């Protein structure tokens with residue numbers, strides 16, 4: 001089998017694996033397949049770890065509205081039960097209405113939301129069929145019955161009757177439980193608001209119930225349509241917190257460092273890159289575009305593509321999607337452009353780092369099976385490195401939000417504490433609670449315990465154990481042993497024997513591990529909350545605790561780092577870590593989340609920058625890191641030396657400090673003189689441009705469109721002098737299929753500084769024109785619906801204004817004969833030569849915020865076509881309804897037939 005065949009079979013394996021996961025998903029809690037693949041919502045290590053580190057040591061006091069310490073064991077038990085039973089419930093779905101929507105449309109949507117959330121209705125709710133380690137389902141049912149309202153009470157709970165449960169913690173003979181409740185389907189989320197209007201809503205039910213429940217069918221259909229139109233975004237409640245905390249404002253430059261799949265990016269874009277509501281008909285062309293922008297970055301190119309799909313709904317020219325390891329995000333200081341000394345270029349940076357994700361355990365039940373503490377320890381340095389880079393690229397005076405969906409202090413407070421330590425006064429932690437009405441978040445921890453799992457409990461250990469216990473291997477070993485006993489072969493040499501002995505020790509451990517991981521031993525709640533007893537329990541599960549970094553064995557010092565340990569008392573007083581937000585699932589019936597808001601008050605010191613580079617280098621290896629960092633083009637010439645006289649790696653010194661990497665990188669770019677690498681926007685970049693039409697991902701470079709394409713288009717569409725030709729970008733090489741329109745600020749801050757040569761640009765802006773040659777003319781492009789509102793204001797030809805009826809016909813019908821329209825509209829059509837043209841809704845010709853424009857095509861025969869996708873047509877119809885035009889709720893729409901026209905050879 002050739003290479004191709006091999007590849008194909010690997011692909012098939014992946015597909016098979018994916019389908020299995022889907023099956024698992026289908027069967028996941030509440031699935032009809034009784035007992036098959038039901039996820040066990042229990043993990044002894046997870047529970048022992050969090051009990052020991054103190055996750056249940058405080059509770060919410062509803063009376064005072066504050067968190068208080070649990071003083072008795074009973075209180076801790078109750079808190080733990082509440083935590084565990086919340087984790088076993090399915091996560092309620094949430095959504096928010098786009099804050100940048102035209103105010104009239106937004107009002108209409110909010111009215112429609114009220115229709116659903118305002119009135120109570122009887123709902124059949126399916127409770128998860130799960131194995132609950134303790135407390136749990138029965139208790140949930142009791143709470144459901146006892147509660148008239150939809151709110152989740154906090155406080156003590158009854159202990160379960162263990163007789164009802166089998167050894168796995170499952171209730172015997174128990175299928176999916178359906179309860180009928182009279183509730184409102186959703187409640188408002190007060191901290192998701194704009195101008196005192198609440199825009200966020202949390203449903204009473206999870207998305208599966210929403211999809212299947214007959215009484216919610218209408219609501220579900222409405223949600224689907226509004227989501228497709230880009231009017232609302234479905235997003236988890238806690239995931240909406242970071243963008244609000246970040247405090248971005250209209251017109252700001254924002255970087256979303258780890259952006260995919262992009263729900264927070266959308267939220268940020270609505271604030272900084274949406275069209276302000278006040279734009280009305282009399283604005284000048286300057287204010288046509290949003291002045292702020294969002295750079296959405298993700299290290300994984302495939303995930304970065306997901307961002308493009310997600311952001312397309314936003315219809316904004318102010319987004320720049322890149323794929324780059326956040327640890328090497330290019331530094332574009334103000335000084336490289338204007339010769340000033342200002343550090344950083346972003347007003348706000350969201351650093352929502354990759355994490356263990358145990359806060360998402362309600363929607364990702366696979367975490368129950370795979371959770372382990374080593375994962376958090378391994379992520380800690382990467383998270384720190386990305387966060388430091390985020391600080392570096394932020395302007396002085398700007399803000400950084402560090403967030404994770406993990407509850408583990410190794411990924412949260414310890415990273416923030418180390419950031420503050422390294423920044424040494426350049427960063428200040430702020431408390432965002434006052435901006436967050438209705439938010440229930442616990443204070444961050446100022447101290448914590450540091451534990452690791454024993455080595456044999458790693459995946460590698462598991463693999464070795466499996467290999468060792470493979471029946472064939474065991475058989476062979478037995479044969480060898482017999483031979484040895486019979487004197488047929490020499491005994492193993494001493495060191496090997498010793499190694500075997502050692503392995504034997506480990507074997508038992510691994511066996512235990514296997515049991516705990518794959519059979520999921522049910523967790524026995526602590527009999528006492530005494531510290532020693534809890535410590536014993538974690539030890540028996542294979543955890544090792546360290547009081548300080550000095551205790552960490554040398555072979556573990558790369559995993560359990562000094563920065564994992566809590567701050568000294570003096571540092572703790574300085575850092576104020578309690579200002580961080582710790583959202584636990586039981587507090588707002590959400591997922592778990594952590595957020596820290598940091599203000600950059602002065603530039604980072606040299607040693608902080610060196611530490612940042614060191615971490616990046618450590619994570620990616622010297623060669624790769626050097627190449628990445630010198631790709632940025634150094635800005636300072638001097639070679640840096642540390643206190644002990646060693647050459648320390650910095651961006652600028654990279655080529656000098658490591659000649660090999662510089663040579664490799666120079667070769668890669670086709671630059672003969674390595675010094676050229678150091679000149680920002682210099683030879684290296686130009687050479688890079690010339691030689692590398694395709695970037696590392698095989699994508700063509702994203703470059704400004706050649707000005708020679710414009711004359712025929714200017715003539716055809718009457719593009720006036722205000723038309724911003726320099727804001728159109730293309731993919732390099734050949735004739736561009738699409739001309740992307742980017743906003744002025746994206747051009748000025750990013751393109752003009754050459755960012756496109758330093759990172760992989762996945763996408764930016766809106767499709768402004770699409771290739772489409774029109775017979776008997778030299779016109780090679782037509783206007784694209786995606787960016788039509790930014791082109792139309794500059795057009796003086798080929799625009800027709802239509803009344804509501806004609807406009808509606810254009811949206812609704814496919815191929816439309818002229819005589820379907822009013823006489824005046826027909827007259828306009830008769831005067832047009834064949835080709836692309838724009839129809840605007842009468843009265844909204846210049847209102848680009850409402851985007852009542854349609855890209856149409858006039859055929860040679862007296863017919864017209866509409867080049868608008870079904871989804872966009874839905875959006876237009878819902879806007880027409882908001883404008884008071886009586887469009888039926890369900891309209892049969894024909895899709896975009898641009899392809900068909902091309903095939904027919906008419907265009």
Ligand SMILES: C[S@@+](CC[C@H](N)C(=O)[O-])C[C@H]1O[C@@H](n2cnc3c(N)ncnc32)[C@H](O)[C@@H]1O
Pocket residue numbers: 239257258259260261262263264265297298299300303324325326327352353354355386
């Ligand atoms: C927690 S998710 C981000 C979720 C996202 N902010 C949202 O709200 O939809 C973390 C993301 O970081 C990306 N990532 C992992 N390592 C990275 C790195 N070194 N630099 C940048 N992104 C990284 C992952 O691909 C993943 O998409």
